[in-house]
Amino acid sequence: MPPLYVDTHCHLDRYDDPERVLAAARRDRVVVVAVTETPADFARQLARLGDDPYLRPGLGAHPLLVGRLRASEVERFFAALGQTEYVGEIGLDLSKAGKPTARRQLEVFERILADERVKAKVLTVHSRGAAAETVERLEQAGATGILHWYSGSLTVAERALAAGQYFSVNPSMLRSKRGRRLVEALPRERVLTETDGPYCKVGSRPSTPSDIVTVVAGLAELWSLTEAESADVVIENLVRLRAAVMPTNAVR
Ligand code: MN
Numbered sequence: 001m002p003p004l005y006v007d008t009h010c011h012l013d014r015y016d017d018p019e020r021v022l023a024a025a026r027r028d029r030v031v032v033v034a035v036t037e038t039p040a041d042f043a044r045q046l047a048r049l050g051d052d053p054y055l056r057p058g059l060g061a062h063p064l065l066v067g068r069l070r071a072s073e074v075e076r077f078f079a080a081l082g083q084t085e086y087v088g089e090i091g092l093d094l095s096k097a098g099k100p101t102a103r104r105q106l107e108v109f110e111r112i113l114a115d116e117r118v119k120a121k122v123l124t125v126h127s128r129g130a131a132a133e134t135v136e137r138l139e140q141a142g143a144t145g146i147l148h149w150y151s152g153s154l155t156v157a158e159r160a161l162a163a164g165q166y167f168s169v170n171p172s173m174l175r176s177k178r179g180r181r182l183v184e185a186l187p188r189e190r191v192l193t194e195t196d197g198p199y200c201k202v203g204s205r206p207s208t209p210s211d212i213v214t215v216v217a218g219l220a221e222l223w224s225l226t227e228a229e230s231a232d233v234v235i236e237n238l239v240r241l242r243a244a245v246m247p248t249n250a251v252r
Helices: 018-027 039-049 071-083 099-114 131-141 154-162 171-175 177-185 209-223 227-245
Strands: 005-010 030-034 055-059 086-091 122-126 146-148 166-169 191-193
Touching: 005 122, 005 146, 005 191, 005 209, 005 227, 018 030, 018 039, 018 209, 030 209, 039 055, 039 071, 055 071, 071 099, 086 099, 086 146, 099 131, 122 131, 122 227, 131 154, 154 177, 166 177, 171 177, 171 209, 177 209, 191 209, 191 227, 209 227
Parallel strands: 005 030, 030 055, 055 086, 086 122, 122 146, 146 166, 166 191
Antiparallel strands: none
């Protein structure tokens, strides 16, 4: 049996042809956590793609869009929680682009994390320019999640690890010095894989879930394991995370 892979952060609904991207992921045995940016996008994606054994739809409220979400859209987020076991993309963005909506972002993120149902989901979390603030909020809420495309300091990463957080690694991170330094510092049992497709590029083209195979090859080199062993490590990490957050549910 060829190895099974996972892309824990992909914006499937942002490709011109999500069905084709998902079909390629299925062919390459890549489970896709298809994050969304708003509850409306989540509903549209569910309607369009329906059930697929390789699809894990994620309910999102992207920090850079939260400032523009109407109160009713925020309520829609909570109303849709029962429809999925994956929540993302959520988080904080205190980079230049996110600064103006910092207060609203904090309010929504804290409210999401305070919901007990959310703590029983797999969370994929954005923290650009807000590593310390994001890690602190997760810790205060007693939530465990996946820090996606983490670009904060190693000191804050240590704190996140101590609180049980996971990190998802993408092709860009393995190419950059800063990203590699982080990946080298992470214990392998806390590493997951992502593409952040189509936003993360491979060469000049948008990445797709199929690029996870290359990410795993990069990890295999760092870990001195075979590619198949490394793929297994990543899948076991997801299974362990799922079991930790949803102990009473059957692992799907
Ligand atoms: Mn993203």
